[in-house]
Amino acid sequence: MARSELYQFKHGDKQWFFTSARKAITHNEITYYPVRGLSRGNIEDADIDKCEVELTFPHPYPLFNDADDSFTQVFLNKIYLESVYFTLIELDAGESLVLFKGRVTQPKFSDRENTMTLVCSTAESFMRRKILTRKYQRTCPNTIYDKHCGLDFNEWSFDVTVTSVNGLDVAYMVNPTQVKDEFGNPVFEQVPVLDEQGQPVLDDLGSPIFEDGDPMMEIKSYPDNWLNRGVLKKDGVFTFIINGGSNSARLYRQHIGLKLGDVVRVAPGCDQSLKMCHEKFNNHKRFGGHPNMPTENPLENQLIK
Structure with a gap:
């Protein structure tokens, strides 16, 4: 089996699998689909603080996964909160080796060359970036639902x-949604427990015994x-x-x-x-x-x- 490269992309719950080989490749029960013109540059790791690689896709080109989700469309709008994660795998004689693992940091489109170039960086480059720290300000610097905000x-x-x-x-x-009581517990319809004769079952005080039925819903x-x-x-x-x-x-x-x-x-x-x-x-x-x-x-x- 000739040496080939496999490209994995993940954006939220969606995934895409491509290969630069001429035919589709199945590896670990995942099918990687060929993309004619897919190429990459050298993995630049001149120092420990920076490691990048550029991927070049033909554009426009139909890039879809099995769920018919468009890969190119993800980069036509600004990515918010969720990054696109990338893993590059080399496959040789049935043996696999991860060559690169990071995320897409910059998409670039060229109408002249009809290409889409994705600049990918490893986690080390993010950890070493100089970014703005928390400021002394009147408004809250936290992003809602993050670990500093604390809301679930x-x-x-x-x-x-x-x-x-x-x-x-x-x-x-x-x-x-299901109704909840004052303590935050879900509320269910109360159904009386019946015996074999269809009569209500009573507790020690002579009161009917109830069990949870269907959840009580509200809009x-x-x-x-x-x-x-x-x-x-x-x-x-x-x-x-x-x-x-x-x-x-x-x-x-x-x-x-x-x-x-x-x-x-x-x-x-x-x-x-x-x-x-x-x-x-x-x-x-x-x-x-x-x-x-x-x-x-x-x-x-x-x-x-």
């Missing part, structure tokens, strides 16, 4: 069914602005919601693959103020801003003369 996305989000998609505007219908309602600066999640990919109306939301960018009838999860957002953090989420103890900081620098205009 699964607890605050809810299921909706998409009823229309018009560009960046998405309309939806809130799905029924909750939310204020028009509840989803402002929130997020929409589908297939493991998050998209920022600019603002929300009555059963509608406007997205920051197009969510790849979002279509009529999809059931997705949406969660409310925050304007990073202490007031909203407290009143909307009761999460003021984790607020990371400094709302009472002075408006003027005391070192410049409050020195004692």
